[in-house]
Amino acid sequence: MVIGLITIYILIVVFDIPVISRTNKKKKTIIVYSILLGLSFIVSILLMFEKMPTTPSIVIENLVKSVFKR
Secondary structure (H helix, E strand, O other): OHHHHHHHHHHHHHHHHHHHHOOOOHHHHHHHHHHHHHHHHHHHHHHHOOOOOOOHHHHHHHHHHHHHOO
16 A cells, blocks of 8 residues: 555656646745645655644644643
8 A cells, every 4th residue: 555655646646746846936946845745745644654644723722731831
């Protein structure tokens, strides 16, 4: 399954490179695109292995608890 997921992401990149190369701000576009694609790849891997990513509400709740416990 991991090989299939990697293949899909490679195909996405191959189809998106021509569009990205036509933008005015190539460097900024490539950086943002890479970050978003990397995050989505990580979430996909976690979901494939049935490891649910932490929701933002749990992170905020833990942060608030750690601040007010002092």
